[in-house]
Amino acid sequence: MPLHLRAIIPAVLILAWAGPALAEDATRILDAGHWEAYAFSEGGGKVCYAAARATRTQGGTKDRKGTAMAVTHRPRSPGEVSIIGAYGFKTGSEAEIAIGGMKHAFFTKGTVAWAKEPRADAAILAAMVKGREVVVRATPGKGQSVTDTIPLTGFAEALAAIDKACGVKR
Numbered sequence: 001m002p003l004h005l006r007a008i009i010p011a012v013l014i015l016a017w018a019g020p021a022l023a024e025d026a027t028r029i030l031d032a033g034h035w036e037a038y039a040f041s042e043g044g045g046k047v048c049y050a051a052a053r054a055t056r057t058q059g060g061t062k063d064r065k066g067t068a069m070a071v072t073h074r075p076r077s078p079g080e081v082s083i084i085g086a087y088g089f090k091t092g093s094e095a096e097i098a099i100g101g102m103k104h105a106f107f108t109k110g111t112v113a114w115a116k117e118p119r120a121d122a123a124i125l126a127a128m129v130k131g132r133e134v135v136v137r138a139t140p141g142k143g144q145s146v147t148d149t150i151p152l153t154g155f156a157e158a159l160a161a162i163d164k165a166c167g168v169k170r
Contacts, residue, residue: 025040030157033154033155048165050159053150057148067146069082069136073162079168080114081114081121083136088141096136
């Protein structure tokens with residue numbers, strides 16, 4: 001993964017979910033292809049996540065950061081798929097991902113989006129393991145609609161690493 005993306009991903013993701021106090025506590029457990037895997041403690045439990053940022057961006061405002069995607073294992077909600085748009089999603093908008101021929105709608109709140117159907121996460125993960133890239137389409141709070149592409153090179157390894165670190169069985 002390019003160095004300029006490595007520094008951005010952990011900080012953006014941890015701040016999006018956990019707040020600034022935990023940003024220093026995350027430990028990188030794997031760097032594979034375009035994906036990274038991290039683990040940290042939260043409320044007496046372990047949280048693990050794998051993340052990557054788009055390498056191709058289209059639309060939005062000038063000089064915007066690419067959309068990121070993450071898979072998070074929390075003690076009571078393993079395998080949660082989310083999209084992180086540092087640009088902020090338009091209020092009330094939906095985002096969409098496409099992996100090969102599969103598409104899924106996501107609801108947005110602020111800078112994060114989640115699958116509209118929580119049960120869809122398992123199908124999304126299976127498609128990501130087999131796929132080449134995820135195409136994210138979203139509407140930011142400002143600027144044109146965005147279409148960002150996140151490579152899946154290294155995703156299977158990153159998912160396996162967070163599964164092992166957080167004790168998730170597949």
